[in-house]
Amino acid sequence: MPELPEVEVVRRGLERWVDGRTVGEVEVLHPRAVRRHPAGGADFAARLTGHRLGTARRRGKYLWIPLADSGFSVLGHLGMSGQLLVQPENAPDEKHLRIRVRFDDALGTELRFVDQRTFGGLSLHDNTPDGLPDVIAHIARDPLDPEFDDAAFQAALRLRRTTVKRALLDQSLISGVGNIYADEALWRARLHYERPTASLTRPRSAELLGHVRDVMNAALAAGGTSFDSLYVNVNGESGYFDRSLDAYGREDEPCRRCGTPMRRRPWMNRSSYFCPRCQRPPRAAAPVGVRA
DNA sequence: CCTGGGACCTGACCGC
DNA sequence: TGCGGTCAGGTCCCAG
Numbered sequence: 001m002p003e004l005p006e007v008e009v010v011r012r013g014l015e016r017w018v019d020g021r022t023v024g025e026v027e028v029l030h031p032r033a034v035r036r037h038p039a040g041g042a043d044f045a046a047r048l049t050g051h052r053l054g055t056a057r058r059r060g061k062y063l064w065i066p067l068a069d070s071g072f073s074v075l076g077h078l079g080m081s082g083q084l085l086v087q088p089e090n091a092p093d094e095k096h097l098r099i100r101v102r103f104d105d106a107l108g109t110e111l112r113f114v115d116q117r118t119f120g121g122l123s124l125h126d127n128t129p130d131g132l133p134d135v136i137a138h139i140a141r142d143p144l145d146p147e148f149d150d151a152a153f154q155a156a157l158r159l160r161r162t163t164v165k166r167a168l169l170d171q172s173l174i175s176g177v178g179n180i181y182a183d184e185a186l187w188r189a190r191l192h193y194e195r196p197t198a199s200l201t202r203p204r205s206a207e208l209l210g211h212v213r214d215v216m217n218a219a220l221a222a223g224g225t226s227f228d229s230l231y232v233n234v235n236g237e238s239g240y241f242d243r244s245l246d247a248y249g250r251e252d253e254p255c256r257r258c259g260t261p262m263r264r265r266p267w268m269n270r271s272s273y274f275c276p277r278c279q280r281p282p283r284a285a286a287p288v289g290v291r292a
Numbered sequence: 293c294c295t296g297g298g299a300c301c302t303g304a305c306c307g308c
Numbered sequence: 309t310g311c312g313g314t315c316a317g318g319t320c321c322c323a324g
Contacts (some may be wrong), residue, residue: 002317032301048314061318080318081302096302117301119318161296171319225317248317269298270316 001046004176005219010063013234014056017086024104033098036121060175077132078120142176180248185211188246192279247273
């Protein structure tokens with residue numbers, strides 16, 4: 001479930017609570033939680049034990065902790081329902097506790113990976129020369145990365161033969177955007193989710209990118225978006241940006257700009273929320289790829 | 293190559 | 309009360 005702002009909130013929690021600590025013992029309680037670690041749970045636990053954790057980093061929705069004394073990292077993805085929690089050692093196990101990391105110190109807390117739907121997980125990977133776990137080399141920089149290349153993104157967008165929301169969710173083009181913030185940015189930009197990317201002018205795509213950044217920064221300032229206790233920071237607390245959403249989840253409620261009831265449309269096994277007046281569907285165009 | 297559709301999971305909720 | 313259908317914030321893999 002979590003998108004970039006929620007993952008960043010978690011990263012900051014890790015930076016504060018586990019930075020510099022040495023791993024004492026690792027328990028893998030569900031094999032799916034380490035399915036991206038091909039050598040399996042026992043290998044994951046053995047290779048992680050004894051290492052000192054460095055400062056947590058993030059690209060898009062991926063998080064990783066470089067090991068301070070080695071050339072590899074613990075990579076994490078929260079999937080749809082994953083949580084990384086720093087809990088007192090004596091706190092009862094969560095129902096969906098999948099991995100426990102104890103530390104070799106006297107602070108009395110441990111790191112827990114909890115995940116109801118098991119789409120997320122942890123794994124160990126060698127770092128590339130630029131300090132990125134090798135398996136996420138294909139993930140694009142995210143829009144809050146100072147080195148994100150706006151011009152390259154806009155150019156790539158125009159070359160795609162797809163629709164704008166699909167492009168926003170394509171993590172190899174721009175990372176960190178998920179279903180909520182895609183709908184929010186499109187609403188702010190007054191763009192329908194099915195607008196062909198090739199029809200976006202440079203000013204339009206620049207404006208859209210600006211809205212993506214604005215909505216993510218605003219969500220970050222509110223501690224992220226959360227509708228229930230499924231998404232929380234490392235201390236188990238929810239963010240409150242859900243109160244500021246303009247599009248996502250607002251079916252039949254009035255558009256905050258024009259008052260027209262918002263609509264929900266099934267879209268790629270999920271939903272798209274939009275204002276039918278502010279975000280007009282694209283006119284049926286000539287089939288893409290047809291030449292005169 | 294690129295694009296779109298389905299698979300992978302558990303649980304909550306709704307109507308019958 | 310139970311049952312079946314739908315929905316949920318993501319990513320990967322494969323067919324075309």
